Amino acid sequence: MTGPRSLAETEKAVQAKLGDVPLRHDAMAAIANVYRAAAAVRQHVENSVLREAELTWTGFVVLWVVWIFGEMETRHVAQEAGISKGTLTGVARTLESRGLVVRAPHPSDGRMAMLSMTAAGEELMSRLFPAFNAEEAFAADRLSGAECDQLAGLLRRVVAQLEDNGEARRLELLEGAAPTPRRSGRKRKD
Amino acid sequence: MTGPRSLAETEKAVQAKLGDVPLRHDAMAAIANVYRAAAAVRQHVENSVLREAELTWTGFVVLWVVWIFGEMETRHVAQEAGISKGTLTGVARTLESRGLVVRAPHPSDGRMAMLSMTAAGEELMSRLFPAFNAEEAFAADRLSGAECDQLAGLLRRVVAQLEDNGEARRLELLEGAAPTPRRSGRKRKD
């Protein structure tokens, strides 16, 4: 969350703003850094290995999912990639226009669509994935193998906490009140 | 990166695809979880405390920066918030239209613009920030205080590695070759 300002400086400024309100500073530092690290990694990878392949981070992840798991229903692809189904429609369209992926109707259920790799997609991924992993390794270069495992473990607990209890928590915060409708979104037809 | 599929299953599939290519599996797991955790936290916070305030994550971060550090040159706001200056222009416009922030010309340098809070912005943040922090604490609920500090420390090392060595690494990967120009971007005028 914070850029080049020193941590101490930021902490002091926060204290000055909310000196009396009790805050969880440890959680603040941990979560803020999760976001900062994610952005830094994405930036680095997009501007190194993904740039030449003209792929975005999300495009790569979707491609990766289809590559690893093979032909798949699009809803499962979206879930694995961690994006909404609406987003997947657009990303899949982009990948399809680049000839890396093909969309096909589900053989027995007319509602579904399947996504699978083309030969060009296969070829690209077998070249790109090792390079991608090398940049992950570069990002983690200051961590030992054990520390990587530790980091992964701590983060998995954060993810699990939100997946297990997030929805209940959000409902609890609303306290029965109707959730504020999203500012954007499709308009009703009538 | 991976959703509900079991870790073991994913590992096995990766091995099957690239059995002979040596990969850093520990770094892969660590970095993938950084991204997953960041997305999960953002999702949760946007759908709880930020929803009612009609703020996006980025809008909140920008507001937070101006709130904490006071009137600021927009380039510094962008840097602190971790977004590009082009993005900041749009986000600041949104916040200004909501009456939370004001833009003013720099007193002595005509190129620059200053951003500062309105009274409404102050008021919103003093209410919103404690709630935001409470959700950070909720996300970190399965971590002890010491583990939060540990997590923050590990992530800071990842960020530092990319900040210190990222650019050199990207240049090295290019090997003198001209970087692929971005697909999008403003067209040349002539």
Add this chain to the structure above:
DNA sequence: CTGAACTCGTTTGGCCTCGAACAATATGGG
């Protein structure tokens, strides 16, 4: 069989996102 209820992928609207191109301004040397 038929219609209500559900489920899937797509569309839509508002916004964020980057980086390159640009206009406006500033700075420094000649």
Add this chain to the structure above:
DNA sequence: CCCATATTGTTCGAGGCCAAACGAGTTCAG
């Protein structure tokens, strides 16, 4: 003073992002 260079914030284009609304298709109860 003038002009080249550097630095700002803005504009632009392609695309990612979500959730709500939607249409097409399925399922199941009556």
